[in-house]
Amino acid sequence: MPIISSPHQFNVEDLYLDLRGVHGTPLFLKCEGFNFAGSIKLKAATEMVDAAEREGLIGPDSVLVESSSGNLGVALAIISADRGYRFICVTDPRCNVTTQRLMRSLGAEVQVISTQDSNLGYLHSRIQYVRDLCASNDRYVWLNQYTNPNNWRAHYEHTAPTIARTFPDLDILFVGAGTTGTLMGCARYFKEHRLPVTVVAVDAVGSVTFGGLPERRVVPGLGTSTRPQLLDEAWIDDVVHVSEPETIRACHAMAARGFVLGGSTGTVVSGAARWLGEKYPGEEPVAVAISPDLGERYLTSVYDEGWLHEHFGPSVLSTDSLWSPHP
Structure with a gap:
């Protein structure tokens, strides 16, 4: 049992959710929200x-x-x-x-x-x-998280090596793009160590991070209205964009199976599931996605019926074959 004197000294690094049991996608979700800050x-x-x-x-x-x-x-x-x-x-x-x-x-x-x-x-x-x-x-x-190299260095030194040790045969890593600190740290690690891992960035529709057109966004977390200075696309193999209704349906599908996770996680999981379905239909590559946070802070937004109806209308949670909560 760990005994700590400062809150940053505790962080669960080795918890993964097998999403095949949630909606059939061959994807392991690295859950990063189990610390005193509640996020990666x-x-x-x-x-x-x-x-x-x-x-x-x-x-x-x-x-x-x-x-x-x-x-x-x-x-x-x-x-x-x-x-x-x-x-x-x-x-x-x-x-x-x-x-x-x-x-x-x-x-x-x-x-x-x-x-x-x-x-x-x-x-x-x-x-x-x-x-x-x-x-x-x-x-x-x-501290300037948008330009500070210690933002990505934290994941180069901790997050990526942990994933590499747990999944030595890793084929694909999905990382959400916000400031791109997590993305760049992980991508640099796998590329510099010459590990054959495809690194896929997941971004929100309406974000300008990868040159997309700006659109209204209301779900906090991934995506930017100003391109992050940390971003270097040379380290990334592919990018997938996820709409906010897709994010919300992914969150609710996981919650229906007992896993209440954050909006950023819904975006990453939705993008990863779509990408895997298109690139590896019927196959089971070793794939990991990073879940940045838990869902309690989204109870007044992503998980609130009134908020959903206000911003997306009553049909946002309509049945989607990809996100059937019970495969």
Whole structure:
């Protein structure tokens, strides 16, 4: 039984869900939400703060500030509470109310930016707010998950090696694309170690990350309205885009079998299932997808009937042969 003194010291690394038992897809889902931050972002947050401390960028009067749609904000709020730092999370209206309350309960200040940018998102506006804040006082320290190499390095050093050890015959890895820290860290690891793994990025329809046209998006998590600076497509083998109704149906299909997982997970699983059905029909390659978070923070959005009807209409959960909850 582990005994810890700081919240970042606990993280379940070896839990995989066999999705063949959920909807028949030959896919193992690496569940990353079992830690005190509730998401994979705890790894990146820890790596970025540790590096900033080593480099002397954080002092006794420093105030950490970061733009986040939710999960990284929670992770940084936890680390800041543990280490005695002030923290400001700059987010937008798509951030779940539960997530905002959680960050505030940890002592963080939450600033919600409601000005949309030209790509129908909020990321540019959030980043500009952070830049203005940092320019106003040198006490503010922006870790900048969008350019910080320690974001992807956390997954190069921890996430990818763990997957490689568990699945030495891995054929395909599916990774959701947000800041692309997880994606780039895993892709770099498998390519640099010359392992024959096809790395497939999963993005949301309406995201501009891979050059797509901007569209309205309401599910927090994957996708961006500004291309991430960490992204280098040379490391990636393929990209699949998933619409938000597909994301929602995937989430509800898994919940119908007892697995309540986050919106980002629904996107990744939906994209992986479609890609495998097209590329490997009737076959069973060794495939892994990364589940970034659990579903409790989505109870007022993805899993709320009123929210679904408001944003997608009453037919969003209509029967889909791919997502029949009982294969």
